[in-house]
Amino acid sequence: MQKIDVCLTDDHQIFRKAMVKLLKTFGRIGEIYEAGNGEECLAKVKEKKPHVVILDLNMPLMDGSKCAENLIKKFPDIKIIVLTSHDSEKYMLYMLELGVNSFLLKSTDPEELEKAIYSVADNDFYHNELLNSVIRKSLKDRFASARPNFNNEHPISEREREILKMICDEISLKEIANRLSVSEKTIYTHKLNIQSKLKVSSTVGLVKAAFEMGLFN
Secondary structure: OOOEEEEEEOOOHHHHHHHHHHHOOOOOEEEEEEEOOHHHHHHHHHHHOOOEEEEOOOOOOOOHHHHHHHHHHHOOOOEEEEEEOOOOHHHHHHHHHHOOOEEEEOOOOHHHHHHHHHHHHHHOOOOOHHHHHHHHHHHHHHOOOOOOOHHHHOOOOHHHHHHHHHHHOOOOHHHHHHHHOOOHHHHHHHHHHHHHHHOOOOHHHHHHHHHHOOOOO
16 A cells, blocks of 8 residues: 655644654654745645645744645645644634645544544545534534525435545545446546536535535434
8 A cells, every 4th residue: 555655744843753753653654754834844845745744733934724725726636634732613614615634633642643644645535523513513503594405506416425425434436436336437537526516626525515415414
């Protein structure tokens, strides 16, 4: 299985050094690069082309949100995990809307961090109960006055609903193809069609759409 190169971006050197030691214990981690702020991160990503960036929010020179915005614009294939002590819902929603692939707190246990890295590398997105609850609350607030008929506005087929549910369950496109006895290319085409119908551009958007459609309780 392919090794995953990581760029760890945090302005606290002691934390970075401890994180590097932890990341080295994860079986699929390849090269580990370090950056102390957003500007260093952008330079390191341009030079080394890692698969995943682990990004703090509060940093000097260029903070995490500005760095993420630049990464998404300049390096759209890079996966971004925000790892921060900020547990505010507004931070989570803002970063998800921006297009990051996951949002974790620094209190997260190592096993979940490892799972998140693999998931964003393989399937674009990782969501846990914390993110699920934030997305649910956001949608509940948005539709408190009147809930639109999402299915009528954005019709997708039963097969597409089935595929959407599996994508949001973090099942890889290859595994979905195996389960449905079709080619991986066919599933990828389905995913693009679903994104087009739902007017979203990322797996994060698909997850939010799935909540709106009631595919998650």
